[in-house]
Amino acid sequence: MNTSKASLTRSPGVPGSAARWLLGKAGGGIFVLWAVATAIFFGIRMIPGDPAQAIMGGPGSQASAEALAAARAQYGLDQPLYVQYFGQLWRLATGDLGTSYSLKIPVSQVLAELLPPTLILAGLGLLVAWVMALVLAVISTRSGPVGSAVASGLEIVSSAVPHFWLASVLIMVFSTALGWLPPVSTSTPAGLVLPVVTLALPLAGFLGQVMRDTMATAQRSAFALSARARGESEIGVLLRHSLRHAALPGIALSGWAFGSLLSGAVVVESIFARPGLGRSLLSAVTARDIPLVTGVALVSAGAYVVIMALSDLGERLADPRIGPS
Structure with a gap:
């Protein structure tokens, strides 16, 4: 009662x-x-x-x-x-973004055309970065001292690589030398590979370092030991327990990561000649196109706010211990 x-x-x-x-x-x-x-x-x-x-x-x-x-x-x-x-x-x-000085069309029309390509690029970059980070975290915690050292080294190096240098290397290797992928972004899926990898790789190195530490702690925790005592295999412990706890810091950082990808899109879209908000923002600043600069900045900030809220919500759903505050 x-x-x-x-x-x-x-x-x-x-x-x-x-x-x-x-x-x-x-x-x-x-x-x-x-x-x-x-x-x-x-x-x-x-x-x-x-x-x-x-x-x-x-x-x-x-x-x-x-x-x-x-x-x-x-x-x-x-x-x-x-x-x-x-x-x-x-x-x-009141929703009036004005008219672009340089393009002579409403800023809202420009944003409607350029926002989807940038969101696709940033969204795919975040997804690929997550996959890379989880793979690196699993390798570094499950493959012994040598594999752990190699994976940790890859995480540190990739997180420090600047986008413009990485894009240049990828173009020289996969476009010029091997001829596998186009050097500029196209409307085909192949044209997205190099821009997405350029955005994702540095972020994957950073997320991998955070996830690796959390995964290593989870594998030594009491619930993992209890699962092994009940007969759970190492793969089962990894899939049912360790990966979930390793994903928590990645979820918490996803909002920041998405904002980082939007800022990196300025460089990546310019190098790969891909239409989008980043490339247009650079041109608008050069032309002192105040309405367009303001519109792009506000839309980017709005997307960052929404993703931050969604990542916070995802963290609360993934970890029931975090309640509404």
């Missing part, structure tokens, strides 16, 4: 805790988006040059003073800085 009363007392708190968790995530996401929009607004305006010239096609357009003045008036660039800032925040809050 006392137990039932206690359970009834505790049960209303669970939805409340989940609601607080959701509100906390939503509030944190709004703050991140505001901070990104503010940093982009003031950061771009600190770059030398006149935004009106970017609107008119750049310094080489030889636009007249009257045309530049008209562009400033049309886009509100002749107003005080604080008026421009709050005006932009209001437009962003």
Whole structure:
């Protein structure tokens, strides 16, 4: 009777805790988006040059003073800085991302075309990195001292390799020397292999180091010893217990990892001539295309916030000991 009363007392708190968790995530996401929009607004305006010239096609357009003045008036660039800032925040809050200075089309249209290729690239990179990290973690904990040393060395080296160097090596080996894969990204699955591996390999080295330590601890833990005492094979202990515990830190780091892949996409998409947000962001910064830079940065930040929330939720589902807070 006392137990039932206690359970009834505790049960209303669970939805409340989940609601607080959701509100906390939503509030944190709004703050991140505001901070990104503010940093982009003031950061771009600190770059030398006149935004009106970017609107008119750049310094080489030889636009007249009257045309530049008209562009400033049309886009509100002749107003005080604080008026421009709050005006932009209001437009962003209402979903108006503006029109790209360089492309002369709505930023929302540009994002609708470029977001899917980048999300596919980052998503596949995260999946491949997870598979590589788990394989390295299993090899380093199950293959003896020599195999462990080799796997650990591969993890350390791969985590320190920069994307631009790795991409160059992969192109020289698999495209130029062997001719197995195209040197630039194409619409075929083969065109995705080198960009995905370039993104995934450094991340796999980092995740592998974290998973290896957790897996080694899990294999020496009391529940693993108890499973072996019940007659469980080493493969069974690995699949049913060790891999689950090794995946927990990887799940917790998946949000950060996805953000790292989005930043790495700037380099990878440029090297492999792949359309996407990263390559467009680099071009937009060069052209001082303020609306496009802001739109790409906000969409990337929004994707990062969502993935962070999903990774947090996945960690709570994978480990029942972590409850809503």
